[in-house]
Amino acid sequence: MDIAMLEALGRRITTLRQARELSLSALAVKAGVAKSNLSNLEQGRGNPTLDTLWRLAKQLKVPFGVLIATEVGMASSVIDNGMYITLLGQGSAAHPIDAYLMRVEAGASRLAEPHTCGSEEHIMVLKGEVEVGHHDATRQLGPGETTRFAADHVHIYRALDEDVAMLVTIIYPPVTQDHPA
Amino acid sequence: MDIAMLEALGRRITTLRQARELSLSALAVKAGVAKSNLSNLEQGRGNPTLDTLWRLAKQLKVPFGVLIATEVGMASSVIDNGMYITLLGQGSAAHPIDAYLMRVEAGASRLAEPHTCGSEEHIMVLKGEVEVGHHDATRQLGPGETTRFAADHVHIYRALDEDVAMLVTIIYPPVTQDHPA
DNA sequence: CGTCTTTGTTCTTTATATAGAACGCTCGTT
DNA sequence: AACGAGCGTTCTATATAAAGAACAAAGACG
CATH class of the missing domain: 2.60.120.10 (Jelly Rolls)
Structure with missing residues (x-):
């Protein structure tokens, strides 16, 4: 894949989370994912599962495509x-x-x-x-x-x-x- | 998550693949994912990784948002x-x-x-x-x-x-x- | 000051997504 | 028939994503 994309995804999640004034821990709980998992994601490590992304998108109240919005040329729609x-x-x-x-x-x-x-x-x-x-x-x-x-x-x-x-x-x-x- | 969503995802992948006139095996090779993985996905089993989805979307030449049913982003009243x-x-x-x-x-x-x-x-x-x-x-x-x-x-x-x-x-x-x- | 709470990180462990091989199947071809 | 090539499925093995606990750091409050 592209690690740049993962980093971008991580930054995006962080941004969205902070915009909602949620702590990492709080979002993890609300979304039902492990803190460690979320932490790694925000740091651009890993390769999240559809399930994980889904839960995060849901809690952050953004359409799925926004999380994956990309400079790699695969714009949302x-x-x-x-x-x-x-x-x-x-x-x-x-x-x-x-x-x-x-x-x-x-x-x-x-x-x-x-x-x-x-x-x-x-x-x-x-x-x-x-x-x-x-x-x-x-x-x-x-x-x-x-x-x-x-x-x-x-x-x-x-x-x-x-x-x-x-x-x-x-x-x-x-x-x-x-x-x- | 929602297994109905996974089934829909599977159907969509199958459809797109067939529209490109690719066999399951061929797409698996081109996208660089295991046949078994793709097969399971198309049958609605599993919980694909971002990496996997990414490669498939890329090969199928569709935006991510299309691959993933996005009821989340749908503001309904x-x-x-x-x-x-x-x-x-x-x-x-x-x-x-x-x-x-x-x-x-x-x-x-x-x-x-x-x-x-x-x-x-x-x-x-x-x-x-x-x-x-x-x-x-x-x-x-x-x-x-x-x-x-x-x-x-x-x-x-x-x-x-x-x-x-x-x-x-x-x-x-x-x-x-x-x-x- | 201590000691709680909450922060985000990094461990270990467990569950599982993926890879790869083996399978049965349907076609063409000889 | 027999064979090979392709298909999609379902095994097993391995890599790894996710969960959970422990961690240090930074306030909060008496």
């Missing part, structure tokens, strides 16, 4: 130049659905790789004009308009004159639950 | 017993649209007052079964299903057996606003 994506919510295991808020800057476009075979994508435009769909059959949508297409082929999003915001919902094929022995 | 709503985004002034993530606990229901005359409401269900619409003409929707109705009459949301999550988009009538100051 930028995926491309002019493209931002945020996970909003998801369905149950039996009905796997992911909902994202996607923003595209004016003029930007993005080619999306196919998702799982059989998945569909549903778009609802909030703001701006956007061209979406398979590259040979796109549709142009404005605010309030929706479309739906198979997501297991390459598809494109392109913002026209204006910044675009849209809800993107990916509907995966239902899980054929296998019965454990 | 309770509006009724069993009802939670979060504002996700809004359209422009010229095209006023509000998008919300609404969650309703199993069995709960809510009667919504009419909105601005001429406004429409669009529903996309993420999770659970819900009954929505005007009280004399409701529709029952499951995950991935959508409906749209005039929102300037009283309407109802009712979660059936299961907790419900849905995207609610309110589309106000276009503003015939000319010449802004």
